[in-house]
Amino acid sequence: MSLKNVRIAIVDDQKLFRGGLKMILSGVADFRVVFEAGNGKQFFDRLAFEPVDIVILDVEMPVMDGISTLQQIRKSHPDVKVIMLTMHESERLINHLMQQGANGFLLKDEDPEVVIQAVRRVAQDGVYFRDYVSQALLKSNRARNGQGGTRTMLKARLSDRELEVLTLICQEYTSKEIADQLYISVRTVEGHRRSLQEKTGSRNLAGLVLYAVNNGIV
Structure with a gap:
């Protein structure tokens, strides 16, 4: 994916959080926030008319949560890249979301520079994981399979x-x-x-x- 005009959707049930994230991303010349949605159902309703390259997707939402939304994206729009937003560094959750095809993870209290870097990396290389993701995966793997x-x-x-x-x-x-x-x-x-x-x-x-x-x- 070219870094020129990266089309982004923000899916989170908190309006203030969406607004802050949109402000951060809109300050980058190569990024364009195409639309926002409060849950997975609203996202797919908009996606039918407004295609995007990257979705920044909250895990916990009403109506249709982030996990269900990710699973459906992988089935119906496999080329769309997904960065998951989480509140907690849960080893089990991270493993599950990776198995489902998430392209990256961000904690909801990350610095704006980290958010921008994550979108750039996913747009350019298709993957972005912070140190806590690798550590969580490694711990989980060792717990299952030994050292x-x-x-x-x-x-x-x-x-x-x-x-x-x-x-x-x-x-x-x-x-x-x-x-x-x-x-x-x-x-x-x-x-x-x-x-x-x-x-x-x-x-x-x-x-x-x-x-x-x-x-x-x-």
């Missing part, structure tokens, strides 16, 4: 270069930064990302991060 990973097994499926690219993706490097660090082209990085998604069965970069955490790569 051991499966890196040796994965090396038989993924090449060394693919493992390098996947590790850097999980460290929040952009495609350009990965290319610079590995001395390869951005197009080559994109090729490795597509190959990784095919081999791991991941629908998007969020799925790749989840795969890496669950298999002890990071």
Whole structure:
């Protein structure tokens, strides 16, 4: 997705919060807040007439909550990227939302600069996760499977270069930064990302991060 004119929807049941978020995003030249909605049903009613690239979606809402909305987006609008808004760093919730295909997470008390960075990263690379997300996923994975990973097994499926690219993706490097660090082209990085998604069965970069955490790569 180009960083020019990124179309955004804000879905949250608190009008004041939506207004503040819209003010933050409207101050960025490349962003355009297309519409706001108070719940998932209102979102889909508007989406039918006003397409967007990114949805900033609250988890807890009346009528149709964020989890149900995310699930429906993945079924009916798979190209729309979703940044989930949460109040709590819940390991169980984060794992579940990643499984459902969330592209990123933000706590509702993040600084404005973090919100802008999250939208930019999701628009450009399809994924944005703060440190607390990686930590929550790692804790949850260890609790389920113990401390051991499966890196040796994965090396038989993924090449060394693919493992390098996947590790850097999980460290929040952009495609350009990965290319610079590995001395390869951005197009080559994109090729490795597509190959990784095919081999791991991941629908998007969020799925790749989840795969890496669950298999002890990071």
